[in-house]
Amino acid sequence: MNNNDIFKKLRVALQLRDDQIVEIMQLVDFRISAAELGAFFRNADHPKYMDCGDQVLRNFLNGLVIHLRGTKENPKKPMEVIQQNQQAVQKNNSEKNKTAPKTGFNKKPAAGVKPKNKKPETKIQAVEKVKFKNGKK
Numbered sequence: 262m263n264n265n266d267i268f269k270k271l272r273v274a275l276q277l278r279d280d281q282i283v284e285i286m287q288l289v290d291f292r293i294s295a296a297e298l299g300a301f302f303r304n305a306d307h308p309k310y311m312d313c314g315d316q317v318l319r320n321f322l323n324g325l326v327i328h329l330r331g332t333k334e335n336p337k338k339p340m341e342v343i344q345q346n347q348q349a350v351q352k353n354n355s356e357k358n359k360t361a362p363k364t365g366f367n368k369k370p371a372a373g374v375k376p377k378n379k380k381p382e383t384k385i386q387a388v389e390k391v392k393f394k395n396g397k398k
Contacts, residue, residue: 263312263313264312264313264315268317268318269302271321275346276343276346278350279295279298279299282321283298285324286321288324288327288328289320291321301317329343
């Protein structure tokens with residue numbers, strides 16, 4: 262398990278978005294862009310994949326401690342912070358569902374109503390019938 266896997270698992274477990282991770286990194290004065298984060302979360306075989314170094318993961322973990330626990334002067338309760346993150350994710354998901362453009366492509370015809378002027382679909386066979394011998398008689 263490498264640093265990228267650890268970073269991905271923490272992101273999913275804590276339900277963090279890229280902008281939240283950037284803010285967490287800024288708590289420890291470590292500047293990173295959302296595009297650089299995207300390179301860490303890609304598949305290893307992707308051409309834009311980048312290994313997550315020890316320094317990046319260390320700064321994220323230190324920032325995560327401050328984000329969840331707060332500082333000595335201003336302590337926080339970690340579970341309250343996690344619940345706020347969950348509520349923000351749910352709110353963001355519900356806003357996306359409301360603002361999604363509605364198209365007529367997904368409409369289903371009413372029960373018992375047949376579509377007009379619809380041509381019968383011809384079945385196209387992608388692979389012709391092929392007979393393999395493989396050296397056998």
